[in-house]
Amino acid sequence: MNMIVCIKQVPDPEAPPASFKIDPATNKVIPPKGVSPVISPFDENAVEAALKIKDAQGGKITAISLGHNLLRDVVKKPLSMGADELVLLEDEAFAEGDSWTTAYALAMAIKKIGSYDLIFCGRQAADWDSGLVGLGIAEILGLPSVTLARKITPGNGKVTVERVTADGYEVIETPLPAVITVSNELGEPRYPTIKGIMAAKKKEPIAWKPADLGMETAKIGPAGQHAKLMKLFQPVRESKCELIQADTPEESGAKLALRLKEAKIL
Amino acid sequence: MAEYKGVMVFGETVEGKLSPVTAEMLGAGKRLAKDLGQELCAILVGGDVSGFAQEAVALGADKAYVVNDPLLKDYQTDAYVTVMEKVVKEVMPRILLLGQTTIGRDLAPRLAFRLGTAVSMDCIDLAIDPGSKLLLQTRPVYGGNAQAVFTTELYPQMATVRAKAMSAPERDASRQGQIINIEAGLSPSAVRTRIVQKVTEKVEGIKLEEAEVIVAGGRGIGDANGFKQLEEVAKLLHGAVGATRPPCDNKWVPDSWQIGLTGKIVSPNLYIAVALSGASQHMSGCSGAKNIVAINKDPEANIFKEARFGIVGDWKKVLPAFTQKVKELLAA
Ligand SMILES: Cc1cc2nc3c(=O)[nH]c(=O)nc-3n(C[C@H](O)[C@H](O)[C@H](O)COP(=O)(O)OP(=O)(O)OC[C@H]3O[C@@H](n4cnc5c(N)ncnc54)[C@H](O)[C@@H]3O)c2cc1C
Ligand SMILES: Cc1cc2nc3c(=O)[nH]c(=O)nc-3n(C[C@H](O)[C@H](O)[C@H](O)COP(=O)(O)OP(=O)(O)OC[C@H]3O[C@@H](n4cnc5c(N)ncnc54)[C@H](O)[C@@H]3O)c2cc1C
Numbered sequence: 001m002n003m004i005v006c007i008k009q010v011p012d013p014e015a016p017p018a019s020f021k022i023d024p025a026t027n028k029v030i031p032p033k034g035v036s037p038v039i040s041p042f043d044e045n046a047v048e049a050a051l052k053i054k055d056a057q058g059g060k061i062t063a064i065s066l067g068h069n070l071l072r073d074v075v076k077k078p079l080s081m082g083a084d085e086l087v088l089l090e091d092e093a094f095a096e097g098d099s100w101t102t103a104y105a106l107a108m109a110i111k112k113i114g115s116y117d118l119i120f121c122g123r124q125a126a127d128w129d130s131g132l133v134g135l136g137i138a139e140i141l142g143l144p145s146v147t148l149a150r151k152i153t154p155g156n157g158k159v160t161v162e163r164v165t166a167d168g169y170e171v172i173e174t175p176l177p178a179v180i181t182v183s184n185e186l187g188e189p190r191y192p193t194i195k196g197i198m199a200a201k202k203k204e205p206i207a208w209k210p211a212d213l214g215m216e217t218a219k220i221g222p223a224g225q226h227a228k229l230m231k232l233f234q235p236v237r238e239s240k241c242e243l244i245q246a247d248t249p250e251e252s253g254a255k256l257a258l259r260l261k262e263a264k265i266l
Numbered sequence: 267m268a269e270y271k272g273v274m275v276f277g278e279t280v281e282g283k284l285s286p287v288t289a290e291m292l293g294a295g296k297r298l299a300k301d302l303g304q305e306l307c308a309i310l311v312g313g314d315v316s317g318f319a320q321e322a323v324a325l326g327a328d329k330a331y332v333v334n335d336p337l338l339k340d341y342q343t344d345a346y347v348t349v350m351e352k353v354v355k356e357v358m359p360r361i362l363l364l365g366q367t368t369i370g371r372d373l374a375p376r377l378a379f380r381l382g383t384a385v386s387m388d389c390i391d392l393a394i395d396p397g398s399k400l401l402l403q404t405r406p407v408y409g410g411n412a413q414a415v416f417t418t419e420l421y422p423q424m425a426t427v428r429a430k431a432m433s434a435p436e437r438d439a440s441r442q443g444q445i446i447n448i449e450a451g452l453s454p455s456a457v458r459t460r461i462v463q464k465v466t467e468k469v470e471g472i473k474l475e476e477a478e479v480i481v482a483g484g485r486g487i488g489d490a491n492g493f494k495q496l497e498e499v500a501k502l503l504h505g506a507v508g509a510t511r512p513p514c515d516n517k518w519v520p521d522s523w524q525i526g527l528t529g530k531i532v533s534p535n536l537y538i539a540v541a542l543s544g545a546s547q548h549m550s551g552c553s554g555a556k557n558i559v560a561i562n563k564d565p566e567a568n569i570f571k572e573a574r575f576g577i578v579g580d581w582k583k584v585l586p587a588f589t590q591k592v593k594e595l596l597a598a
Contacts, residue, residue, distance in 0.1 A: 011408075013408070013409050013547070014545065016568065017411055017544075017545070017546045017568050017571075018568065018571075020408065020411040020412070020546075022412055029408065029412070098384075100379075100384070103379070123528070124528070126409065127407065127408055128407050128408075128414075129387070129388065129405075129406070129407055129408070129409065129527065130375075130387050131371055131375065131387055132375045132378075132379075132385070132387065134375075135372070135375035135376040135379065136375065136376075136379045138376065139376050139379035139380055140379065144343070144344065144458040144459055145343055145372075145376065146343075146459065147343075147371060147372045148368070148371070148372075160462065164368075164521065165368045165464075165466075166367070166368050166522070166530070167466050167467055167469065167522050168464070168465045168466040168467040168522065169465050170461055170463065170464045170465065171461070171462040171463040171464075171465075172459050172460070172461055172462065173459065173460045173461075173462050174458055174459040174460075175458055183528070184511065184515060184528070185514075185515075185521055188515070226383065226384035226418055226420055227384040227385075227386065227416045227417070227418050228416060228417055228418060228419075229414055229415075229416055230402065230415040230416065230417055231414065231415040232407070232412055232413070232414050232415075233412065233413055234411065234412050234413075235412075235413055237571065237572065239570075239571040239572070240574075241560070241570045241571070241573045241574065241575065241576045242574065242575050242576070243570075243575075243576050243577070243578065244575060244576065244577050248583075249577070249579035249580055249583035249584045249587070250583055250584070250586075250587035251587070252577045252579060252584060252587075253577065253579075253583070253584040253585060253586070253587030253588035253589075253590075253591065254587045254588065254590070254591040256559065256575065256577055256584075256588050256591075257588050257591035257592045257595060258591065258595075259575060260536070260557075260559070260575070261595055263557075263575075265535065265536050265557050266503070266536075266592065266595065
């Protein structure tokens with residue numbers, strides 16, 4: 001089973017909301033000091049999905065990441081978890097792209113890799129939260145797709161996927177190759193082992209530039225954008241919390257009930 | 267070349283009715299159509315969905331397009347993308363809105379790529395730019411920490427819409443509209459996937475999306491047993507219990523209880539947030555609540571920035587006393 005996992009480096013989405021700042025003049029996020037970027041969490045779930053299959057029936061896992069200023073310690077995480085190869089599409093030209101340029105570049109890289117049965121993406125990247133790239137890759141490569149996967153079982157040239165729905169799940173069967181986007185319901189990604197970390201340190205990522213992928217310049221970066229970002233801003237929240245205080249927590253609990261009654265909320 | 271014109275809303279049904287987000291999109295769509303001086307239409311796709319056409323008209327659609335085909339009874343990506351591609355090429359709407367639902371999240375991106383256009387996912391505001399007449403699409407990004415306004419010059423201008431972000435119109439049963447059938451023209455071989463099984467976990471009591479009171483627990487609740495205490499309060503107040511992601515990931519509660527960006531969107535009158543920190547991704551699902559009450563032992567927790575009332579303290583001590591007092595007040 002040849003598997004490809006698309007992983008995106010993002011600012012840590014779990015950093016405290018108070019540390020989040022943007023520069024309205026440039027429409028850019030100011031990275032909080034001392035908080036390292038991470039692999040988008042759903043992409044780690046996607047790596048875990050591929051590793052589970054590798055554990056059960058063997059196979060090869062190639063992780064791909066597109067961006068610029070990719071931190072080696074961050075993007076090598078799939079290798080330290082147990083992936084076999086890492087392909088980096090790292091170039092200034094990819095900056096200021098959108099989900100369309102990203103999907104196109106990733107699809108071209110996947111074509112260059114050539115042999116694949118399953119392509120995994122996260123359900124959405126934890127920075128722009130779009131959930132477009134996985135389905136874009138499927139459409140560009142003409143492959144069937146299943147989104148929001150929580151369990152993935154390949155066999156007999158097919159794959160059976162449990163897809164999370166609003167009130168339960170559905171079981172979907174699709175022929176291979178296929179694109180699958182993974183949700184956190186799949187389960188916690190494994191921790192890298194010491195052995196894995198050592199192996200990842202030694203492993204050189206494969207680096208491909210736009211020219212290596214035979215990409216049309218009109219489809220890279222700002223030129224290839226389908227959606228234009230007009231404005232990025234932080235919504236203002238009024239914070240005026242009335243703290244209920246008393247001598248003991250029990251008293252404050254009772255006081256809260258009275259206060260809610262008084263405010264006609266109860 | 268023919269022109270892209272009008273606003274089209276992709277309708278979804280739940281339990282034999284048009285879904286609330288469909289009604290909300292018809293409300294928003296009407297406003298956009300008016301600003302453009304164009305028509306609002308609905309598109310209904312399914313096994314037999316003709317019965318919903320008049321309802322779409324009652325909610326403001328000037329036209330309702332209907333595609334019926336046994337192959338469309340259940341949502342499947344290939345079938346719906348193929349049919350919607352055909353519909354868009356025939357009708358040529360200027361704007362196409364879908365709900366940010368299990369279906370919309372899957373259909374809208376693939377359809378946009380198929381049509382060679384853009385789509386903004388999970389929009390909370392839509393407006394027509396007075397100068398360019400393009401659709402301005404506002405969506406939360408960075409887990410809700412920021413909002414971005416996007417536009418595109420490609421057609422149709424597509425967006426998915428977050429539940430409860432826009433208001434549903436008044437229903438007018440006497441409204442007249444045109445109902446138009448479109449052939450699906452779908453061959454079974456176009457559908458590569460197969461649905462093996464659909465499992466719906468039954469919700470007992472009040473649904474989260476409809477609840478006026480929600481008691482939500484976070485990681486600090488500690489275990490499944492702790493949630494029993496939240497259930498007791500919820501029951502007293504005729505409300506529902508919700509959760510942040512960690513209790514779901516830890517299997518203390520069903521996944522369907524998750525509230526937030528990747529869970530349910532709720533807007534109760536009262537939201538009691540117990541032992542949860544108020545991460546932006548969680549608040550994305552409940553910031554529409556009218557009154558948020560926070561119980562958290564950490565005075566620095568972000569939830570106190572979002573709450574109207576708060577108690578800094580151990581929920582295990584605060585909540586039982588609160589519950590007891592509520593009982594007394596209700597009995598009085
Ligand atoms: C300065 C700046 C300007 C921007 N301007 C625009 C703009 O004008 N228009 C616009 O639409 N967007 C803009 N963006 C947003 C952004 O570039 C894209 O939306 C984003 O890169 C595509 O990812 P996504 O968040 O939409 O991914 P999603 O579609 O949410 O990602 C889904 C999955 O696809 C895979 N994936 C996504 N990206 C990558 C990657 N880079 N490498 C490997 N796998 C990946 C992952 O598996 C991920 O889980 C801007 C961003 C910045 C920082
Ligand atoms: C892309 C993305 C999407 C996400 N989508 C969602 C989503 O839809 N919904 C969601 O909820 N999360 C979502 N998350 C996760 C989110 O970022 C947070 O990790 C999560 O909401 C934290 O849950 P919590 O507040 O319960 O836990 P924590 O942040 O760990 O907070 C626990 C809180 O409990 C308090 N506490 C502990 N013990 C006690 C006690 N005895 N008494 C009182 N207080 C106590 C602590 O002070 C702390 O504030 C998403 C994350 C990403 C990256």
